[in-house]
Amino acid sequence: MSTRALSARRPGTVDRVGSARLRVLSMLALAIVLAGMVWSRLAYWQVAQHGRLTVQAQAQYREFVQLPAMRGAVFDRNLTQLVVNTTVYSAFVSPDQIVAADRDRVATGLAGVLGVDQAKVMTTLQSSSKFAYIARRFPKAKADKLRTLKLPGVGLQEETQRSYLPGIASGTTLAANLLGFVDWNGAGRYGLEEKYQKVLAGTPGYISSYRDLSNREIVLGSHTHQDPVPGSDLVLSVDASVQYAAEQALAEGVKRDKAESGSVLIMDPATGGIVAWADYPSYNANDFNHTDAALFKDNVLSYVYEPGSVMKVVTLSGALNAGAITPTTVINDPGYLKVDGFWIYDWDRRNHGNIDYTYVLEHSLNVGAMKAMLAVGHDAYYKNLQAFGLTQPSGIDVAGESFIPLPSAAQMQDAQYATTSFGQGIDVNMVQMLAATNVVANGGKYAPPHLVERMGTQINPLLLQSQRQVITPATAAKMTAMMEQVVQKGSGWTSRIRGFELDQAGKTGTSQIPVNGKYTQDVWTSFVGFLPAQHPKFTMLVVVRKPHYPGSERDWTLNDGYMTAEPIWKQIAQTIVVDWHITPDPH
Template identity: 80%
Template sequence: MLVVAAVLAGMVWSRLAYWQVVQHGRLAMQAQAQYREFVQLPALRGAIFDRNLKQLVVNTTVYSAFVSPDQVAAGDRDRVATGLSSVLGVDKAKVMTTLASNTKFAYIQRRFAKTKADQLRPLKLPGVGLQEETQRSYLPGIATGSTLAANVLGFVDWNGDGKYGVEQNYQQALGGTPGFISSYRDLANREIVLGTHTHQDPINGQDLVLSLDANIQYAAEQALADGVKRDNAESGSVLIMDPNTGGIVAWADYPSYNANDFNHTDPALFKDNIVGSVYEPGSVMKVVTLSGAITAGAITPDTVINDPGVLSVGGYRIYDWDRRNHGNVDYTYVLAHSLNVGAMKAMQAEGHPAFYSNLQAFGLTKPSGIDVADENCLLPPAADKMSDSQYATASFGQGIDVNMVQMLAAINVVANGGKYAPPHVVERVGTHINPVLLQPQRQAISPQTAAKMTAMMQQVVQHGSGWTSRIKGFELDQAGKTGTSQIPVNGQYTQDVWASFVGFLPAQHPKFTMLVVIRKPHYPGADRDWTLNDGYMTAEPIWKTIAQSLVVDWHITPDPH
């Protein structure tokens, strides 16, 4: 008997322990939910400004119309449906169907402008309500279907989360911290005024000041769109950098999208080709290769080599772009005429370890770390894992993948006196300067090497493939390099190319460094002569147009001679 009583008591106690100890948290929360009301106070999202404090994004209020069908009498349905369709332009039959349904709540239309809300309010339609929401509004771009700098800024979705670009990368700083009001309610759901209240104000998001220049951004987007259309290309991108700081001045993609209408945009357009895609840079890489060889003391700009137009490496015969025997040429000529054999010989002269170290010094073996979301990069294999032929092709920019930010930052080393300026888009977060700007810049190559390479790149513009980029008045003050590389598909190179041009001016005191990449151009007549798709025909004219805008807008003058 005693045992039975003990067992029963044990069962009761264990059940009590289960509810009071194990389930305590859940039950306490359920109880709190019945008498406690928690209202979230949203934080105001920070604004984004360009380098001249021109506002690029504005928070605006939009409205969503909803209906509670159970509160609309059958006799009022037609009036309600007519009112909603006349103001919002929605299908009246669909609204009637919604009103006849048993649902308690349904959105009629989401996120429309205040003007429509002002028209709807006086109608006093029964069962219809308006819900206020905050929306990010971006500046108009070059066409009605695009907004300015959409790819670098990204957008904010309907949940208030930043997607892509700066909006995603700086979500925490921009979004701020929401506040709340917590109070007690009685059985009739009335607030108990004298009860315990907890109130915390929201902390609004911080404003961002970018290194972007809205005017240059617009000029870049316009010139790029015109160029891509003219070249019958698949797409194109432009990236402009301040050589001294690494701040991005313009970041343009074509095609782009309308960030104000992201929910009706093909998601494929959200992917940014500048930082989200990699490409083989082609001959632009020769700037890196030859700089490394000069630093290593393996060559000088005047070193003469024999270029028969072909070189056998690792069992492969690798040709110059024109397959011609160029005879004895110096390295200034090699760069000006973009000779692959010369680049390979320079790499061989300095040796594989030094070449690889040079890639590291120019930041091509790791992500650029730019403060824009979703950076994509394909890092080269370890130095001892690369074959001879891989080293050979990498010396002239094939078989090595980089993103545009990495490549521009690497070339900018030459423009910046041999120092690597970390690329970035945001200069200030609230009142704080981006820490990247306060760190000393890493010396990648010596200032002397940078000066020699600058002189060689000037020769590219004056006597080589950079001639179509010449700007009147700056002919002696431009430095540049073209690049054209075939696009591999399933391990095989195709006739489609990435055509690019990188350059800076004035050569001795650069004010900007710019990289233009055009993907799969089909220049008129290129079906007969594929070299018409080359960087000098496709990317360079775009570079020139944008550079002219920069010269005018920034009042850039040539260096004295």
């Protein structure tokens, strides 16, 4: 039937049917192509770009917040807290969110509370920026006032700041050069804060959570959370009271001596723990961003100097220990000695005749020191310097140690051996020098200098190590007796403390400062001593740089250690005697 029907159709009908089919098929093909394009595009976005889009989408509704770790605290030996973490605030504005009508009110409010320049704030508000800080790191009281004003487009950002204890003057903080500070990025700078950055900083955590359209956190939504690990607390060997007394006495002394700067270092003779570490001038670590960067330098550790006659303690100890001399060995001192073609003189250029080594130390005679060095020999003398720790860095746990290595024993000229024996031509930092002298106070053992006694609950491993025997206890006792004579009869007389006159050991040092290879009239002066001599409770080194003692323009010896460094030593020692209830040994 259909065949008939078809055959009955007119010829043009067949063409139209074919054309319709063709149109349908072509439309279908077009639809398929278009759909294919859409599908392929969808597949591209859904499959090929899945990862990138997921990240972008999550960025819109998920927030990754770093949770800062609480920085560890720092305590002194009596568990007085030296550093406290405080919360401070920074105020920022989003000028594009503040309508013109509100600008005046916002600027007035910010200027009134924060004390900033209103015109500057207005300029910021009129800019097209999206974010600008108005004030950084102000206290909570100001933040609270700002909150009550409810200013549009103004936000508060919480930040943690290290706050240090007040120092001797309003512009300083306690032990600023020792502790260093923490910058606005949370990184320790200088001193202990830098050295123990990893220990103190801890490990930050994070929280990844959802946010609603108002950018508020949906706390109970799906989120991942990693708690921060707080930093460890440090317990130092420092005594805050002694530190304060040292800073006070040093500041007074440096001003009195019209010196460029000064430093004090006090050590526990038995352990090597640092009791006080003072620099003058110092700075305010709570306001480091407004401080001259030159003041950040710590002169105790970062400044090398020629120790002068304090070195005679090391030279004579080595010679005594080697049996090359005794305290009563007599030598002839004509006031000079020719070494390697150089004439080297005593400080007073006088002929002292026949004298013993106790007299040499009492009167700080260079010729005697050189003869002691020659008696023991160059090699043994060099080994002695190594044993006392003067040929390598002290390794103390504070950042920024400066160190100038000595030439090797073979490379050192005879003249350098000679000058080194009385403390010139050798550069040391104060920690090296104090640790070396402390060998005598510690019965001949080298106590490694250190600041930190405990990190969290862990004891500093240094404290558990056995100490290196440098000289015999008998040699240390002999040298102690010689140093007692320095205080009783020699250049140490201005350091005498009432009640301890017979029980105090010390040695002065004065050395000219070289500039461009030539010694100038400017000097470093120092005094090192320990007390009570037979049972030392502390060893202290005071260094004054470039003193200009009144009258020294006529007589440069007035700048000597006994006039400049010793009075500072005495003042601090008196405070320690009282604070630590030290009593003299019976005689």
